[in-house]
Amino acid sequence: MHKWLAMVRASWLVGTSYRMAMVTSLGSLVVTVIPVYFIARALQPMMAKAIESQGGEYFGFVLIGIITFMFLGLAVNSLPGVIRGSVSSGTLEAYLTTPTRLPTVLAGAVSYDFLWSFARALVLITTGAVLGAHIAWGKSLAAAGILGLIVLAYLPFGIFGAALMLWFRTTGPLPKAVIGLSGFLGGVYYPTHVIPSWLHSVSAALPLTYGLRALRRVLLEGAPLASVATDVGILSGFAVVLCALSTLTFALALRDAKRTGSLAQY
């Protein structure tokens, strides 16, 4: 734990050394929410019926979609990014010469980005609430748990990407494909039942479909966890299977990288 904390602290110090970037990163969120609010208000009459089982209010619906999509992008891109950056700078090699295991190093290296995104999500949702989005604050803990599960279901794509990065020095089209499909068919901007029926099977294969549905019902409608148990169960299944497969793949990639001596070659 103290190693993880030390890495998060170091990332925090680096992050705060870019003061301007930090301030604009938070400030831009407020600027982003306002046009979303007006567009959502304009689309409300059109969307109301389609989203009635997920809060019925389009601004809250899309706000939750945007926040979740932000975490999804981070889960898919952060690990390959850390591997790419640390291989080319030589820091990965330096970390691996310590007795700390690679999973701890990687967890420490990406955690700050998640914590920072969490802070950004809080700013977004608070701004949304100020603008009139109905948030069931009492269900925040359950919502955070579901969001955590969504991250766990998508982090394996990041781990697959990291393995590809070790093998081929590129993730190929994997992150873009996962993010693109999830963005279009996972219910970020519109509920999944409005997409063409022939795409329903693709939508059903995406963890985001279940995660977002559960998250919106809990956070926008204040539904109890038991009422979204099926969606949470499927999401957990995705997380467990994908985590196991991706960890195995990454272990193989790391073994190969040590064999081929490519850990510090970009």
Added chain:
Amino acid sequence: MSATAISTGAAEKNRSDRERDVVVRVDALVKRFAVRRGWKAMLRHPRAKEYATALGGVSFEVARGEFFGLLGENGAGKTTLFKVLASLVTPDAGSVTVHGFDVVRDSERVRRLLAPVIADERSLNWRLSARENLRLFAALHDLRGAARDQRVSELLELTGIADTGDKMVGQFSSGMKQRLLIARALLSRPSVLLLDEPTRSLDPLGARRFREFLREEIVARQGCTVLIATHKAEEALELCNRVAILDKGVVRAAGTPEELSRRIVGERYRLWTLDPSHLALASLETRGVIHVIGRGERDEDGWTPLELEIPGGPRVASEVLAHMASAGVTVSSFERGRLPLAELIERIVESRGKEGARA
């Protein structure tokens, strides 16, 4: 021989290493890397693989407190050898142990005992201060609390960057960054330190100060065993008790610079004579007793300096001197010199190359 017998033998060897003073043992180490092939070759023979041998059966031992140099040209296999020692690259065959612990099976233990100094400055976090860089790596080495802060302060002091410890590393000079890299490697109080071309980005004065620091502080005071990979022969000569000459992944020779000089080319002498073309000298050369490798300018008094190599050690050299005196060669001075290490390496590599070609 059964697998059990082999593993028992290896365990015995490791135990005896721990009891004796062998700190690093490299035994018949082999490492090959797949060669990157062109598109044409890949399409023609998709399953075929070509390999380049980086290390072709390297063996040597390093004792406690030794300053051991690995000399060789670029591409000789020095960096690969260091990466195997640091458990960053897995060997294909052979074994490497540090204090008796295998670098593959006991890699975590080895990482507590051995620290490579990664010479790449970019491996430091330039947006953090020197102190924060060290704090981070101290945590990764399981140091925490007051013990961590004390060790960090000690090392900043030791490496002479305490005054600038709270300054961002991006503002450091190359020499200061090298010192910080050393400090980082020393965090866990390693007993073995690996230095790969440590002075490559330093100016001559900075390099000399850095070598003094290594000799006086790291070896003499901290008691570290140091392995240094370099292609600068003078650096190895100044620092090392023993050197191994690595060429195309093979140790061509190992020993003290003096031993190598004696073993490979005999010893070098400088002779001042009035008769550089004397028949006795020509006869000794024809018989292969001496090799005249250089002839200097004749001075105002008529003396000519000759650079000689006399294989066979001091006894043969004194016999040569006696023979010259009895044959009437006028000699004013006959003194022993030393073959520059750079030349020695060149000769070793050349001589092994010729042997290989003959074979």
